[in-house]
Amino acid sequence: MRTWVNVILFIIVIALIIPTLIVKGCSVKSIHLQGPDNHDGTEEQDEIKLKWKSNEPKIALYDHQKKEVVDMALEEYIAGVVAAEMPVSFEMEALKAQAVAARTFAVKKMHVFGGSGCQNHSEADVCSFYGHCQAWIGEDDQKRNWGNDYEKNRSRIVQAVEETRGDIITYAGEPIEVFFYSTSNGKTEDVSEVFSTALPYYKVVDSPGEEDAPKYKEVFSFSNKQFVDIFKKQYPKSNLRPNDLERQIKILSHTDGDRVKEVQVGNIKIKGKDFRNVYGINSSDFTFEFLKDSVKIHTRGYGHGVGMSQVGADRMAKGGSSYIDIIKHYYVGVDIQKAY
Numbered sequence: 001m002r003t004w005v006n007v008i009l010f011i012i013v014i015a016l017i018i019p020t021l022i023v024k025g026c027s028v029k030s031i032h033l034q035g036p037d038n039h040d041g042t043e044e045q046d047e048i049k050l051k052w053k054s055n056e057p058k059i060a061l062y063d064h065q066k067k068e069v070v071d072m073a074l075e076e077y078i079a080g081v082v083a084a085e086m087p088v089s090f091e092m093e094a095l096k097a098q099a100v101a102a103r104t105f106a107v108k109k110m111h112v113f114g115g116s117g118c119q120n121h122s123e124a125d126v127c128s129f130y131g132h133c134q135a136w137i138g139e140d141d142q143k144r145n146w147g148n149d150y151e152k153n154r155s156r157i158v159q160a161v162e163e164t165r166g167d168i169i170t171y172a173g174e175p176i177e178v179f180f181y182s183t184s185n186g187k188t189e190d191v192s193e194v195f196s197t198a199l200p201y202y203k204v205v206d207s208p209g210e211e212d213a214p215k216y217k218e219v220f221s222f223s224n225k226q227f228v229d230i231f232k233k234q235y236p237k238s239n240l241r242p243n244d245l246e247r248q249i250k251i252l253s254h255t256d257g258d259r260v261k262e263v264q265v266g267n268i269k270i271k272g273k274d275f276r277n278v279y280g281i282n283s284s285d286f287t288f289e290f291l292k293d294s295v296k297i298h299t300r301g302y303g304h305g306v307g308m309s310q311v312g313a314d315r316m317a318k319g320g321s322s323y324i325d326i327i328k329h330y331y332v333g334v335d336i337q338k339a340y
């Protein structure tokens with residue numbers, strides 16, 4: 001009798017364990033990969049690592065959080081950039097385009113490829129500060145940000161990186177100078193309007209379908225006094241006065257990308273991109289709405305407008321475009337080549 005009880009208990013235990021093993025195995029099967037650092041934890045979320053390839057170069061990253069240089073496999077770094085730079089809910093082809101853009105940026109900087117590294121941290125190839133090189137977050141932050149969705153989201157990022165492994169954007173055989181941003185105003189911008197450089201692959205192209213994006217339209221309100229104070233802080237010689245702003249401010253010209261090229265503010269003429277920085281507004285595509293005691297600045301788009309719009313990439317992907325279509329749309333006349 002006792003033997004039968006034991007057999008039944010044994011069967012119940014096995015029946016409970018097997019499905020758990022199957023689910024665990026399937027959820028990470030295609031992307032849980034062998035590598036020197038592979039995590040063996042089973043109670044907590046496993047780290048989902050990229051395949052390590054022997055020909056894959058290492059990148060020296062200055063981590064702004066840890067305040068130190070860390071060496072890591074290039075593709076592992078790219079995964080952290082995609083995780084930091086683009087919403088993971090975006091279409092797979094958009095994530096892939098982001099991975100290729102991020103890798104191009106990195107390769108152009110890396111010493112091993114002849115680059116000059118991060119200018120702020122000479123011992124590193126790149127830094128993790130979005131305002132200088134490009135944003136990057138490690139796996140701990142990815143887990144914290146995504147919580148229960150970590151495995152699902154991380155798998156998508158790893159897929160985007162693996163399916164573009166080594167791919168970079170080139171022009172005349174050289175990695176391009178990569179720029180990208182969040183949301184366009186319907187068009188991209190000529191690089192020379194924003195950065196003091198002329199690059200042949202940055203032409204103004206249409207970027208439709210972004211009107212429903214969260215940052216496509218925004219309104220920034222300032223009291224007349226605030227508006228004047230902010231301006232005078234940057235331009236102390238300005239004669240701007242709080243009363244009757246409407247008569248003192250005038251948009252003078254627009255760029256081919258429909259952004260403000262030049263604006264007159266009191267006795268001072270400034271570029272639209274500089275006006276954007278002074279007021280911390282989303283875009284240099286702006287218009288004014290003058291009220292009695294305040295002024296509203298209406299913006300379209302989010303970011304400088306040069307190169308790939310991330311929302312635009314997502315919209316193109318939704319319409320059936322591949323990551324190659326997306327890249328060739330935003331970077332005109334380029335090729336995609338393997339960096340290693």
Ligand SMILES: [Zn+2]
Nearest residue numbers: 118127132133
């Ligand atoms: Zn840097």
